Amino acid sequence: MADLTATTDFIRSQLPSELQHPRIGIVCGSGLSGLAAVIHNIQKIPYESIPGFGTSTVQGHHSELAFGLLGKNNVPVVVMLGRFHFYEGHPISTVVYPIRVMAKLGVKEVIITNAAGSLNPDIPVGTIVVVHDHLALPNLVGTNPLLGPLLSPNHRRFLPLSDAYSSSLRRLVFRAAHQLSLEKSALAEGTYAWVCGPTYESPAEGRFLRHAGADVVGMSTVPEVVAARDEGMEVMVLSLVTNFVVIPPSYWSIREEVEAELAGKPVVLPTSQIVSHEEVLAIGKEKAEVMKSLVQGVVELLA
Numbered sequence: 001m002a003d004l005t006a007t008t009d010f011i012r013s014q015l016p017s018e019l020q021h022p023r024i025g026i027v028c029g030s031g032l033s034g035l036a037a038v039i040h041n042i043q044k045i046p047y048e049s050i051p052g053f054g055t056s057t058v059q060g061h062h063s064e065l066a067f068g069l070l071g072k073n074n075v076p077v078v079v080m081l082g083r084f085h086f087y088e089g090h091p092i093s094t095v096v097y098p099i100r101v102m103a104k105l106g107v108k109e110v111i112i113t114n115a116a117g118s119l120n121p122d123i124p125v126g127t128i129v130v131v132h133d134h135l136a137l138p139n140l141v142g143t144n145p146l147l148g149p150l151l152s153p154n155h156r157r158f159l160p161l162s163d164a165y166s167s168s169l170r171r172l173v174f175r176a177a178h179q180l181s182l183e184k185s186a187l188a189e190g191t192y193a194w195v196c197g198p199t200y201e202s203p204a205e206g207r208f209l210r211h212a213g214a215d216v217v218g219m220s221t222v223p224e225v226v227a228a229r230d231e232g233m234e235v236m237v238l239s240l241v242t243n244f245v246v247i248p249p250s251y252w253s254i255r256e257e258v259e260a261e262l263a264g265k266p267v268v269l270p271t272s273q274i275v276s277h278e279e280v281l282a283i284g285k286e287k288a289e290v291m292k293s294l295v296q297g298v299v300e301l302l303a
């Protein structure tokens with residue numbers, strides 16, 4: 001891993017003193033970097049200039065670390081405008097490096113956002129899911145960000161994740177939503193499944209994750225949550241549902257289709273839905289305002 005002290009020294013050298021000690025860290029997911037527009041005194045540092053950082057290569061992700069003041073009470077924040085995903089080819093230590101940098105800068109609470117597919121028919125597109133748990137197949141089979149030697153004697157070898165998603169921060173989301181007069185249906189609570197990506201789920205994979213108890217699925221976030229907890233920070237995660245994961249109740253029988261054709265019977269073809277990153281970004285754009293206000297509302301209540 002890169003040298004955290006060298007990274008934070010470099011970052012501080014780029015900032016005026018009032019921005020050097022952010023209180024809250026924020027990670028902006030796909031299409032959600034619009035938060036930058038409401039940050040006062042914003043200073044942006046390109047990822048490629050920061051020692052130890054990679055470059056974000058995904059459309060809809062900027063590649064800058066922003067510092068500034070957020071909310072009516074001018075809370076100092078550090079904001080990732082774009083993140084690193086494991087599927088981009090970054091080592092998992094690089095994916096979580098900015099989170100460790102936030103901790104080193106003195107951040108105590110991290111708000112993480114992402115775009116995700118819904119596995120739950122009761123959670124429609126456009127809903128913001130307040131994540132209360134996760135299901136991380138990569139963590140279970142060998143892509144855990146904490147694999148390897150302990151970073152320091154202060155880091156724990158066996159990190160519990162039973163309380164990873166702070167209940168007090170989750171409470172604040174619902175309070176902020178109330179202050180914003182959001183409709184009840186704008187928010188849901190649920191479990192986020194992390195998959196490596198970059199493929200979207202096959203129908204069988206979607207069904208598997210649903211049966212395993214996940215409500216939404218995405219390709220990020222969990223490594224960041226694990227690293228944040230490893231650093232002793234409190235975590236809140238908001239997933240914007242940008243699409244439904246295609247889970248047909250049963251497979252369409254090609255044999256029956258051909259037999260019907262051969263028998264001269266009418267054939268009704270199923271309509272197919274194919275998810276795309278463009279769709280993910282379009283919903284992100286549509287709902288960016290709500291996400292922005294909610295994050296700002298939570299920051300105001302927190303500080």
Ligand SMILES: O=P(O)(O)O[C@@H]1C[C@H](O)[C@@H](CO)O1
Nearest residue numbers: 029030114115219220277280
């Ligand atoms: O960075 P997030 O998790 O918001 O991005 C999601 C997951 C993939 O990177 C991408 C797929 O469309 O959106």
Ligand SMILES: Nc1nc2[nH]cnc2c(=O)[nH]1
Nearest residue numbers: 115116117217218219280
């Ligand atoms: N894995 C996964 N990630 C997403 N990000 C946004 N939508 C999706 C989805 O359907 N599946």
